[in-house]
Amino acid sequence: MEKENNKLNTIRHSTSHIMAYAVKNLLAKDGKVLFGIGPTIKDGFYYDFDLHRPLVPLDLLKIEKEMKKLISKNLEFKREEITVTEARKKFSEQPYKLELIGDLEKEGEKKVSIYTCGDFTDLCAGLHIKSTKEIKAFKLLKIAGAYWKGYEKNLQLQRIYGTAFETQEELDAYSERLKMAEERDHRKLGKELDLFVFSDLVGPGMPLYTFRGSIVRDEIIQYSNQLQKKIGYETVHTPNVNKAELFKISGHYDKYKDDMLEVRSHYTNEKYYLKPMNCPQHTQIYASHTRSYRELPIRIADFANLYRDEKPGELSGLSRLRCFSQDDGHCFCREDQIEREFAAVLGIIKEALVTYGMDYWVRLSLRDKKKKQSYIGDDKVWEKSEKILESILKNNKLEYKKAEGEAAFYGPKMDIMVKDALGREWQISTIQLDFSMPARFGLKYVDDKGKEKTPVMIHRAIVGSPERFMSILIEHYAGAFPVWLAPVQVQIIPVGSTFVEHSNKLANEFKEAKIRVYVDDLNETVGYKIRKAEKQKVPYMLVIGEKEAKSDDLNVRIRGEKDVKTISRLKFIKEIEKQIKNRSDRI
């Protein structure tokens, strides 16, 4: 497997060189063509260029054509090692390459490797295929902008993304996956299923949930609440606007003040902020009493709206919002309680993800030791916290991967990475250990010897942000929610207006059983209404006509299935109630 991947990477890497070669052939005669880097990435490759004009979509087709021409020549890739001085001479017209050569020299390299293919030579560590005839299937995907070396203060280059596979079939399958992902895009489905909207008047990144979308959102929240109650969390309510001072103490002000929305009181001219998170407020609930070691852990949770002034270009559907919430909880406990608390949270996260039908793995997010200034708290505390998290993972026999630089600024995290139905990964749940904030707020408890001690704070979220998770679920289920999440669970379709009254009576019976039902009494044909209900992805459709009016049996059509079933009314209602209660999907 590993070997296969390496081969694929080699092909992709070589294809990126051929792409650069083609760009040079097509554009160099009209002006500047400077080369950045062209590495492989997950699912493909890219190459960055500094060009005399912006690329347009038509260019991709032209470049592909030129690449095909080059590939058909069966050009060989030749590797050479040259000295740094020789390299400087060779790439004297290529400032970005010169910078890279300089970097290599700083790292102590005396020699660098170059690869030549046809009359295109590139500075490159390799590896490459022997000849272009090994490139069997490739495709250029998109044009993008990207900062040189990924650093925001640098100039932006033009990036072309592409991919290559060993066979045309694999490439086709990949293209098919992209198409499927596009069809499930939650922004598209959100509109089609009428779940949420945006308004220019309300503002970017601030979604309005329709009654259907609110149902989905509420169900997600209720479920998280039900799960966290099982392990002792109680919900609290805290204000959306807080004094600046609160965030100065917590450390959020220093780190995030540019990303917080400011509010001012006209009477006192005091500065407030819309809250971007709940943790500082929760410390104040803790701090409202003297706490005994016997009271700990104190576990509180909050679903309040949060506001973050995200940069305009970073907003995207429900995935990245300026107004959102979290199934956020904080546990204040003693050090000897940390492990049990983590295990309990891991337990409910697992339960949730089984329900949602998602695989997951754990990322142990540690701080970047080279950027200590980005974090608060001293080295000893960090080392201790990181060790505690790792041992919890080991003791619970959980598979995990370490990721340096992914920690929160106040402590290390366990992040739960889920895989959706298309195999895409998302970070949702998180459990974080924090020794800093309790100290900053001067939180205390009295231990069994009557001495004051500082509690530990655990920050945790089950699905993270319900809104963002809703976007993941829409795409995961392709809009076909399981019954418990579906905005309309049963659609009743009367055959002609004669049976509307009977349908309404039936609907009331469903409503009494707390089943979300809708009677489609529009003056249209049965076929039309079935089509409408299928497009709305309603789990169950009941066609009500003369036969049903005279009997206790229902004619049930299940979403996505052509064959209809006959089920007695009472049995059907019971079944749905069961599915809703168990949050299961099928009859």
Place this chain on the structure above:
RNA sequence: GCCGAUGUAGCUCAGCUGAUAGAGCAGUCCCUUCGUAAGGGAAAGGUCGUGGGUUUGAAUCCCUCCAUCGGCUCCA
């Protein structure tokens, strides 16, 4: 915020190189009273994202701003 693209009816889109807009679906009304993915008809619906400019004349060309999309950067 940065690089690039886009913005026409509720939705999806057409409108070539300048002469004040068109379709399908949805919605409305009428007919039809219907059995599992679109029954028929009619009328209605848009100062072409915003504000400016060029021009005898702008949806169309130029600029500003706003929003969205593809990325980059960021994500407590």
